[in-house]
Amino acid sequence: MASPAAAARPHSAAPRAALGILSAISLCHGLNDLLQSVLPAVYPILKTAYRLDFSQIGLVTFTNTITASLLQPVIGLMTDKRPKPYSLAIGMGFTLVGLLLLAVAPTYAAVLVAVALVGIGSSVFHPESSRVARLASGGRHGFAQSLFQVGGNAGSATGPLLAAFIVLPFGQHSIAWFALVAFIAILILVRVGAWYKGHIVVHTKAAAAAAQTGLSKARVRTALVILMLLVFSKNVYLVSITSFFTFYLIDKFGVEVQSAQLHLFLFLGAAAAGTFIGGPVGDRIGRKYVMWVSILGVLPFTLLLPYANLFWTDVLAVIVGLVMASAFSAIVVFAQELVPGRVGAVSGLFFGFAFGFGGIGAALLGQLADATSIDFVYKVCSFLPAIGLLTAFLPDIESASRVIDRSGDAAAAPRRLRSDAPAEGSRGSRPRFS
Numbered sequence: 129m130a131s132p133a134a135a136a137r138p139h140s141a142a143p144r145a146a147l148g149i150l151s152a153i154s155l156c157h158g159l160n161d162l163l164q165s166v167l168p169a170v171y172p173i174l175k176t177a178y179r180l181d182f183s184q185i186g187l188v189t190f191t192n193t194i195t196a197s198l199l200q201p202v203i204g205l206m207t208d209k210r211p212k213p214y215s216l217a218i219g220m221g222f223t224l225v226g227l228l229l230l231a232v233a234p235t236y237a238a239v240l241v242a243v244a245l246v247g248i249g250s251s252v253f254h255p256e257s258s259r260v261a262r263l264a265s266g267g268r269h270g271f272a273q274s275l276f277q278v279g280g281n282a283g284s285a286t287g288p289l290l291a292a293f294i295v296l297p298f299g300q301h302s303i304a305w306f307a308l309v310a311f312i313a314i315l316i317l318v319r320v321g322a323w324y325k326g327h328i329v330v331h332t333k334a335a336a337a338a339a340q341t342g343l344s345k346a347r348v349r350t351a352l353v354i355l356m357l358l359v360f361s362k363n364v365y366l367v368s369i370t371s372f373f374t375f376y377l378i379d380k381f382g383v384e385v386q387s388a389q390l391h392l393f394l395f396l397g398a399a400a401a402g403t404f405i406g407g408p409v410g411d412r413i414g415r416k417y418v419m420w421v422s423i424l425g426v427l428p429f430t431l432l433l434p435y436a437n438l439f440w441t442d443v444l445a446v447i448v449g450l451v452m453a454s455a456f457s458a459i460v461v462f463a464q465e466l467v468p469g470r471v472g473a474v475s476g477l478f479f480g481f482a483f484g485f486g487g488i489g490a491a492l493l494g495q496l497a498d499a500t501s502i503d504f505v506y507k508v509c510s511f512l513p514a515i516g517l518l519t520a521f522l523p524d525i526e527s528a529s530r531v532i533d534r535s536g537d538a539a540a541a542p543r544r545l546r547s548d549a550p551a552e553g554s555r556g557s558r559p560r561f562s
Contacts, residue, residue: 149264150272152320153257154279156216159313160253161280163223165287166306167192167243170230170295177300178236191240193487195247197480204255204476208469212256213325217317219252224310231304249310251480258475260324262464269464270415273457274407281400343466343523351466352477354518355459358423359482361515362455364489365430368509369395369445371490376502381438394442398449406454407461415458416522422455424516434506452513456482465525 171185178184207215226245233239258276265272295302343351373395374388383391402422410418426448433444456478463474497505 146264146266149320149323150261150275152316153260153264154275156220156253156279156313156316156320157257157276158279158283158286159309160220160223160250160257161283162287162290163227163246163283163306163310164192164196164250165284166291166295166303167246169288169291170300170303173295173300174239178239180236184236188239188243189487192243192247193484195244196250197247197484197487199248199251200254200476200480201473202476203251204472204474205470206472207256207259208472211259211324211328211472213328214318214321215252216256216260216321216324217314219249219256220310220314220317221249222246222252223249224307224314227307227310228304231301231307233300251476254479255472255476258460258479259471260320262461262471263324263327268408268411269461270407270410270457272407273461274404277407277457278400278404281403285396285400343525347523348466351522352463354521355463355466355478356481357515357518358419358455358459359478360485360489361423361512362452363482363485364493365509365512366399366449366452367486367489368493368505369449372493372497372502372505373445375497376506377438377441379502381441383438391442391445395445395449398446399453402450402453403456405450407457409454410458410461415462416519416524418458419455419462419519419522420516422451422453422458422516423513424519425513426451427511427513427516430510430513434503434510462522462525466523 168189171188174180174188175185180188212218222245226242226247226249229238229245230242233242258273261272261276262269290306294305370392373392374385377383377388377391378385406418406422429444429447429451433441433448436444460475460478463478464471467474493505493509496508
């Protein structure tokens with residue numbers, strides 16, 4: 129008979145292995161979003177090289193947005209039916225080819241093909257990588273989703289900075305250097321794919337049946353629409369800050385451009401912290417509570433912001449960024465639990481639409497600012513968090529939720545996520561990574 133110490137060894141190693149996978153997939157999310165964010169940063173070079181007008185630049189953005197967002201739910205649905213462990217590396221291969229083509233594109237049409245390939249790579253990456261994060265979570269789905277998203281945020285922030293130091297000084301051909309980033313990501317994703325292959329649940333339907341919510345299809349559809357409206361509220365407000373906050377500060381307070389960028393950095397730093405905090409808090413107290421606070425809870429602060437002086441504008445912006453950014457991981461995990469067995473489709477739907485809402489919101493708010501003023505834009509956007517009232521109509525699925533360890537070690541004890549109730553058969557223990 130194995131000794132107790134020997135029996136405990138696999139379990140003690142499991143958390144490190146799962147955390148390693150979570151770290152790897154978060155890093156690759158950062159690399160993927162870094163490469164995506166390089167594209168807008170090189171628009172000035174493309175505009176000059178191909179003598180593009182703003183409509184043609186808009187078509188470049190549209191092509192990338194369509195392939196990077198609308199394809200995600202489709203790919204997620206396909207991989208739900210037939211998981212593809214190595215599709216992550218293949219998707220990053222599309223991005224690599226797209227970057228190399230963009231570096232040497234002879235025509236505007238080739239540029240469109242290149243950005244479409246980069247977008248397809250992102251569409252393949254997000255649904256499957258979100259599934260890997262959930263698979264490696266050991267039941268702490270909010271924590272895993274937050275860690276995954278923080279990687280993406282870091283990459284999005286780093287991409288334009290690297291483009292400024294590499295592409296802008298050395299020209300379009302230097303975009304090829306970013307293909308090395310994609311290649312590094314492919315090497316990591318091959319290893320992740322090998323781990324993923326060994327942890328796929330064969331009887332997916334049986335696992336899903338164990339986690340059924342008992343809700344009617346109509347109720348589930350209604351809840352998904354509400355969650356998408358919450359994403360709309362959050363993303364459009366956040367994009368109003370990321371896209372126009374510097375102009376708002378310059379116009380209203382007369383600050384210098386460099387100073388305005390520092391003020392924006394405060395907001396982005398708070399948003400990054402909020403992204404990570406929201407998941408673990410949702411694991412502990414329940415995701416509906418996080419959604420209530422993170423969307424509706426910031427309404428007083430957004431209403432005050434357009435009327436505040438510079439100091440209080442910073443304070444309010446930090447509060448809004450910290451609290452509102454905590455919503456997304458809670459929304460995604462709640463949706464995944466609402467539609468068990470459809471992690472890829474749900475992740476693709478919400479990541480895709482979040483990206484799409486941001487792009488559409490930026491365009492519409494820009495037109496509104498041209499027609500009125502930046503100050504008016506913030507007064508209008510200040511009411512967006514009121515959409516958080518719809519949270520009241522979401523079903524209470526967490527009180528009957530089951531934690532499914534998809535690596536084959538079931539921890540299927542019903543528990544309230546806001547409590548520390550132990551899993552069945554593990555009295556007093558916290559959920560384990562596996």
